Amino acid sequence: MANPAPLLSFPPRRFSQAAWDDVAQKLSAHFGNRYQTGEALRRQHGHTTTWLENQPPDAVVFATSTEDVVFTVNVCRENRVPIVPFGTGTSLEGHVNAPEGGVCIDLSRKAAIKAINVDDLDCVVEPGVTRKQLNDHLRDVGLFFPLDPGADASLGGMAATRASGTNAVRYGTMKDVVLALEAVMPDGSVIRTGTRARKSSAGYDLTRLLIGSEGTLGIITELTLKLFGVPEAVRGVAATFPTLEAASNAVISTIHYGLPAARIELLDPLTVRAVNAYSDTSFAEAPLLLAEFHGSETAVEEQASIFAALVDDAGGEATDTATTPEERTKLWQARHDAYWAGLQLRPGARGISTDTCVPISRLAESVLQAQAEAERLGFIAPIVGHVGDGNFHVLLLVDPESSEEVDKAETYLSWLNSMAIAAGGTCTGEHGIGQGKQRYLRQELGDAVDVMATIKQAIDPYNLFNPGKVISS
Amino acid sequence: MANPAPLLSFPPRRFSQAAWDDVAQKLSAHFGNRYQTGEALRRQHGHTTTWLENQPPDAVVFATSTEDVVFTVNVCRENRVPIVPFGTGTSLEGHVNAPEGGVCIDLSRKAAIKAINVDDLDCVVEPGVTRKQLNDHLRDVGLFFPLDPGADASLGGMAATRASGTNAVRYGTMKDVVLALEAVMPDGSVIRTGTRARKSSAGYDLTRLLIGSEGTLGIITELTLKLFGVPEAVRGVAATFPTLEAASNAVISTIHYGLPAARIELLDPLTVRAVNAYSDTSFAEAPLLLAEFHGSETAVEEQASIFAALVDDAGGEATDTATTPEERTKLWQARHDAYWAGLQLRPGARGISTDTCVPISRLAESVLQAQAEAERLGFIAPIVGHVGDGNFHVLLLVDPESSEEVDKAETYLSWLNSMAIAAGGTCTGEHGIGQGKQRYLRQELGDAVDVMATIKQAIDPYNLFNPGKVISS
Numbered sequence: 001m002a003n004p005a006p007l008l009s010f011p012p013r014r015f016s017q018a019a020w021d022d023v024a025q026k027l028s029a030h031f032g033n034r035y036q037t038g039e040a041l042r043r044q045h046g047h048t049t050t051w052l053e054n055q056p057p058d059a060v061v062f063a064t065s066t067e068d069v070v071f072t073v074n075v076c077r078e079n080r081v082p083i084v085p086f087g088t089g090t091s092l093e094g095h096v097n098a099p100e101g102g103v104c105i106d107l108s109r110k111a112a113i114k115a116i117n118v119d120d121l122d123c124v125v126e127p128g129v130t131r132k133q134l135n136d137h138l139r140d141v142g143l144f145f146p147l148d149p150g151a152d153a154s155l156g157g158m159a160a161t162r163a164s165g166t167n168a169v170r171y172g173t174m175k176d177v178v179l180a181l182e183a184v185m186p187d188g189s190v191i192r193t194g195t196r197a198r199k200s201s202a203g204y205d206l207t208r209l210l211i212g213s214e215g216t217l218g219i220i221t222e223l224t225l226k227l228f229g230v231p232e233a234v235r236g237v238a239a240t241f242p243t244l245e246a247a248s249n250a251v252i253s254t255i256h257y258g259l260p261a262a263r264i265e266l267l268d269p270l271t272v273r274a275v276n277a278y279s280d281t282s283f284a285e286a287p288l289l290l291a292e293f294h295g296s297e298t299a300v301e302e303q304a305s306i307f308a309a310l311v312d313d314a315g316g317e318a319t320d321t322a323t324t325p326e327e328r329t330k331l332w333q334a335r336h337d338a339y340w341a342g343l344q345l346r347p348g349a350r351g352i353s354t355d356t357c358v359p360i361s362r363l364a365e366s367v368l369q370a371q372a373e374a375e376r377l378g379f380i381a382p383i384v385g386h387v388g389d390g391n392f393h394v395l396l397l398v399d400p401e402s403s404e405e406v407d408k409a410e411t412y413l414s415w416l417n418s419m420a421i422a423a424g425g426t427c428t429g430e431h432g433i434g435q436g437k438q439r440y441l442r443q444e445l446g447d448a449v450d451v452m453a454t455i456k457q458a459i460d461p462y463n464l465f466n467p468g469k470v471i472s473s
Numbered sequence: 474m475a476n477p478a479p480l481l482s483f484p485p486r487r488f489s490q491a492a493w494d495d496v497a498q499k500l501s502a503h504f505g506n507r508y509q510t511g512e513a514l515r516r517q518h519g520h521t522t523t524w525l526e527n528q529p530p531d532a533v534v535f536a537t538s539t540e541d542v543v544f545t546v547n548v549c550r551e552n553r554v555p556i557v558p559f560g561t562g563t564s565l566e567g568h569v570n571a572p573e574g575g576v577c578i579d580l581s582r583k584a585a586i587k588a589i590n591v592d593d594l595d596c597v598v599e600p601g602v603t604r605k606q607l608n609d610h611l612r613d614v615g616l617f618f619p620l621d622p623g624a625d626a627s628l629g630g631m632a633a634t635r636a637s638g639t640n641a642v643r644y645g646t647m648k649d650v651v652l653a654l655e656a657v658m659p660d661g662s663v664i665r666t667g668t669r670a671r672k673s674s675a676g677y678d679l680t681r682l683l684i685g686s687e688g689t690l691g692i693i694t695e696l697t698l699k700l701f702g703v704p705e706a707v708r709g710v711a712a713t714f715p716t717l718e719a720a721s722n723a724v725i726s727t728i729h730y731g732l733p734a735a736r737i738e739l740l741d742p743l744t745v746r747a748v749n750a751y752s753d754t755s756f757a758e759a760p761l762l763l764a765e766f767h768g769s770e771t772a773v774e775e776q777a778s779i780f781a782a783l784v785d786d787a788g789g790e791a792t793d794t795a796t797t798p799e800e801r802t803k804l805w806q807a808r809h810d811a812y813w814a815g816l817q818l819r820p821g822a823r824g825i826s827t828d829t830c831v832p833i834s835r836l837a838e839s840v841l842q843a844q845a846e847a848e849r850l851g852f853i854a855p856i857v858g859h860v861g862d863g864n865f866h867v868l869l870l871v872d873p874e875s876s877e878e879v880d881k882a883e884t885y886l887s888w889l890n891s892m893a894i895a896a897g898g899t900c901t902g903e904h905g906i907g908q909g910k911q912r913y914l915r916q917e918l919g920d921a922v923d924v925m926a927t928i929k930q931a932i933d934p935y936n937l938f939n940p941g942k943v944i945s946s
Contacts, residue, residue: 119725119834162674173672175681176649191921196897197830198862199646201635201685201905203914203943204925208648208681212674229731252592258702260733299772357670361592389671424669432674441676448664451932452677458931459924470676 014100019079020058023103026075027061034062034109045086045104047097051350051400051409052435055097057084057104064109066221069184072105073219077186082467085215087128087154091161092353093434095214099468105219107156113137114222121227122179122196127156127220134225143227146171146262149430150336156220161432162212166263166335169255169388170294173430175211177226183210183218186460196224209455214432215466217459231294234262235304236328239289241316244268244371247287248364250314251387254291255360257310259303262294264388268371270345271338271382271395278341279334289316289387290335292328335384342382342395349380349397352409356420357391357429366423370394370416377408391429418443433470441470487573492552493531496576499548500534507535507582518559518577520570524823524873524882525908528570530557530577537582539655539663539694545578546692547661555940558688560627561603564634565826566907568687572941578692580629586610587695594700595652595669600629600693607698616700619644619735622903623809629693634905635685639736639808642728642861643767646903648684650699656683656691659933669697682928687905688939690932704767707735708777709801713759714789717741717844720760721837723787724860727764728833730783732776735767737861741844743818744811744855744868751814752807762789762860763808765801808857815855815868822853822870825882829893830864830902839896843867843889850881864902891916906943914943 028035036042042056063069076083082102089096098104111128118141125134132152134145148165149158157163159181164173171177180194193206210218241247244266251264267275267288275281289311293303308318321331334341343351358366367383374381374394385392394416398409417427417440427440442449453471456463501508509515515529536542549556555575562569571577584601591614598607605625607618621638622631630636632654637646644650653667666679683691714720717739724737740748740761748754762784766776781791794804807814816824831839840856847854847867858865867889871882890900890913900913915922926944929936 117832117834119729120832121728122832162678164672168672172649175678176645185924189920189923191924192918193921195894195899195917196832197864197893197899197902198833199637199641199830199864199902200899201828201901201903202899202910202917203685203906203922204690204928205635205648205678205681205685206921206924208678209928212676212678217677229729231731255594256592256702258704295772296775298775299768302769302771355674357672359590359593359595359669360671361590391670391672420670421668426668426670426673426675428674429670429672430674433676437675444668444675445665447662448666448679449676450662451658451664451679454931455677455682455928458927 015079015081019081023075023079023081024059027059027072027103030071031061031068036060045089045096045106047091047094048089050092050352051398052094052097055099057098058101060104060106062106062109066182066184066190069105069219069221070188070190072103073184073186074188076103077188077462077464080462080464082464084466085160085219087157088130088151090151090153091157091434092431093436095161095432095434095466095469097435097468099435108154110221116141117196118143120196121229122224123227124222124224125155126222127154129155131155131158138227142230144230145225146228147174147177150339155223155225159211159220159223160213160215162430164386164430166265166332166386168386169264170260170262171228175208178207178211178223179226180224181207181210181220182222183220185218186462186465190221194224212432214434214469216456216470217465219465233295233297233300234328235293235300236321236331237291237304237307237318238283238321239291239311239316239318240284241287241289241314244287244367245364246315247289248367248387250289250311250316251363252360253310253314254307255388257306259306261307261388262292265290265335266385266387266392267338268383271342271384274341274345274382275334275338278344279337281334290331338384339395343397345382346380346397348399350400352396352398352413353431354394354396354413354416355391355428355431356416356425357389358420358423358425360390362423362425363387363390366420367392369419373415374412377412379412386429389429390425435468438470438472488552488554492554496548496552496554497532500532500545500576503544504534504541509533518562518569518579520564520567521562523565523825524871525567525570528572530571531574533577533579535579535582539657542578542657542692542694543661543663545576546657546659549576550659550661550935550937553935553937555937557939558633558692560601560630561624563624563626564630564907565904566909568634568905568907568939568942570908570941572908581627583694589614590669591616593669594702595697596700597695597697598628599695600627602628604628604631611700615703617703618698619701620647620650623812628696628698632684632693632696633686633688635903637859637903639738639805639859641859642737643733643735644701648681651680651684651696652699653697654680654683654693655695656693658691659935659938663694667697685905687907687942689929689943690938692938706768706770706773707801708766708773709794709804710764710777710780710791711756711794712762712764712784712789712791713757714762714787715759717760717840718837719788720762721840721860723762723784723789724836725833726783726787727780728861730779732779734780734861735765738763738808739858739860739865740811741856744815744857747814747818747855748807748811751817752810754807763804811855811857812868816870818855819853819870823873825869825871825886826904827867827869827886827889828864828901828904829889829898830862831893831896831898833863835896835898836860836863839893840865842892846888847885850885852885859902862902863898908941911943911945
């Protein structure tokens with residue numbers, strides 16, 4: 001499929017053929033058949049999920065150890081060749097693209113689960129472990145890792161983009177569940193940013209600095225993560241509403257009441273229609289909230305009934321749902337498949353998922369305006385949201401061959417991000433800045449971006465770690 | 474009172490008399506009688522709480538606006554004069570000392586509560602607001618700010634040191650409750666690190682980088698904080714145990730059960746004796762746990778009864794306690810006064826509070842070893858702990874005039890911090906590195922300290938922001 005023009009233009013690659021030959025020779029000797037240059041494989045290691053251009057690396061190495069990463073970083077640094085880390089490639093913002101070429105370090109084979117500390121509710125994993133692999137491994141010990149971006153992403157990639165998902169309202173984002181990281185820095189040093197202590201005031205918070213730095217400051221080679229006990233009981237509630245505003249008001253009441261919901265998800269009527277068709281569900285085609293409560297039998301029963309009362313107050317209708325694990329899996333799989341379901345509303349179109357997050361008091365008006373503006377511009381644009389956090393995604397369905405549509409999509413993105421920022425919110429709740437949102441980062445945080453650039457310059461003076469992401473100079 | 478030799482030696486101040494004269498003239502003209510140089514006031518603005526030497530600044534300015542801070546930073550930078558921010562001076566690690574002289578910026582009068590956003594459960598405050606002032610202000614709106622280090626510290630200072638306290642096991646530390654900061658950077662720029670969105674993936678996490686940076690990277694001039702609904706019901710449980718090990722086992726079971734305790738505090742028998750005498754309580758002189766549960770009436774009743782059963786399983790005895798707000802206030806005031814109560818065990822001694830935090834599975838052995846080693850060295854050393862997090866404080870009572878005792882105290886600190894680090898923990902759970910713990914920071918995090926130094930060098934190239942703290946070059 002042809003790609004539209006990228007949102008940003010990049011300088012040409014900076015390294016010479018001689019430099020590349022040296023890198024290729026050394027990596028090939030070190031990695032053997034774990035060094036690959038075939039075009040199909042290289043393209044798979046570029047961006048493949050949205051309308052951003054696919055920009056493949058010149059070679060891919062499959063690292064299986066921290067030493068492999070250090071070796072690659074040192075060889076590349078000596079030759080001023082860029083390095084792009086790769087987990088599962090499920091980023092939506094071009095994080096795995098190689099706009100200046102260079103070497104992709106694929107970490108999917110560095111995927112050992114090194115320790116599960118049941119008494120301490122923590123674990124030590126390598127970056128290639130995916131969230132589902134970790135949860136499969138934990139099944140027998142009564143613990144789980146709660147964060148669930150739609151994709152079965154790698155934990156290293158989730159940390160690098162500060163990912164979250166539906167459970168963030170209760171369990172937080174990657175910044176909240178990572179206790180410590182091991183990372184390879186641009187100078188080839190290997191650092192450990194923290195310990196297994198649950199809290200610490202020991203120096204600058206390098207753990208949080210690396211989380212969300214999108215591979216531009218360090219390459220994560222190990223993670224120490226918090227785990228949680230599998231709740232004794234789980235209760236789900238679905239609620240339909242006459243209007244999006246009524247649904248948003250129910251969310252505000254829930255948060256304000258202090259009800260400890262594990263997740264509260266909003267689906268607009270268009271998404272409900274798409275999900276019903278794609279996942280064989282039968283929700284009413286109206287604004288829908290899916291809420292879930294975790295705790296003791298007594299606690300979740302009380303919470304579900306309070307939630308039902310709040311739904312009723314807001315003019316909605318609540319029904320219990322999904323009490324068996326199988327029903328729950330089906331329900332949440334349907335929710336996670338909303339992205340793929342939405343794409344079916346316009347076969348052949350590319351999806352662009354927005355990611356604004358606003359203070360909860362501004363949620364209703366923000367979602368309504370987002371819907372109205374998409375309609376005004378003629379887009380089919382289903383909306384879903386992790387609304388307990390004020391985070392919602394508009395899925396714009398765009399024909400990438402139509403420059404008029406692409407222009408309108410860019411106009412919409414600019415309008416939407418500006419609206420969220422003006423409402424005291426952010427252009428990205430969980431997807432990251434990557435290639436596409438750098439202009440909005442500046443709009444949102446102003447001169448703070450200069451401080452980010454100062455840090456980047458100091459830690460990666462040759463701009464070799466994932467260049468063209470977060471900040472481009 | 475005479476002070477012992479400081480743990481570290483510092484270089485002489487680096488600025489000339491001419492430089493100081495320029496600073497003094499300009500600050501005096503700008504601040505009028507908010508510029509002060511009296512010795513008593515300057516000494517009050519140095520370290521006063523532990524055995525570390527009092528190192529006063531050359532002058533104190535009372536800032537009431539961000540512009541005051543920018544003005545001071547610019548004047549001082551032009552003259553290469555150090556700047557030390559000050560909140561309430563309750564730091565235990567020498568954070569407010571001015572080892573190289575310079576200007577103290579007292580922010581206690583920059584203390585406006587700028588916004589309370591009830592629907593969004595957040596607020597915007599200036600750094601001089603203390604946690605009690607904020608909670609007094611919130612009393613009528615049904616919200617509260619949960620973090621409670623013993624002292625009524627300023628919120629700016631709490632952020633700067635990544636403080637926490639008894640409620641951290643449920644509500645987190647300052648890194649978890651700050652949504653965004655405004656800060657003045659060493660180049661005089663004013664940055665805003667985030668928005669009011671509950672989560673964000675927008676660029677490097679400068680909020681978390683500044684939290685815990687102890688005034689060495691930026692001066693916090695405004696905070697956007699999460700707030701929480703006052704729980705419908707609060708239930709406290711006190712439990713006594715035959716041994717510290719039994720008490721620790723009850724904590725491990727509680728955490729492992731996933732019981733959402735708001736706080737779980739441990740007092741060793743010596744602390745109980747001191748608290749009984751100081752605060753007129755009548756606890757049995759045995760290892761004591763104080764736990765508190767927040768939630769609905771049904772939920773806290775269930776949680777308290779599960780906790781009582783876990784206490785029973787561990788061989789302890791639980792009694793309900795403190796159900797009225799007045800009783801609760803008295804109980805937790807007694808807990809917070811444990812530091813002052815402990816000092817009374819040896820009148821005239823100075824207290825040194827350790828701050829190690831270990832994985833919960835290592836808690837029992839760590840506390841027992843800490844107690845045994847203190848006894849072996851002949852110290853009176855009561856122990857309290859925020860044990861839900863694995864964080865415990867040994868209060869060493871030391872005669873600062875006895876060089877033998879001071880040496881033994883340093884030996885003990887080194888032994889204790891090394892033990893905690895070897896157990897996978899940290900030398901500081903909540904007090905910070907400051908002047909006294911820099912050697913342990915290196916021991917704990919190794920080459921990561923070099924990355925911290927790189928960041929410090931890039932952001933504050935003249936080392937003017939709180940020099941001699943966190944990292945000394």
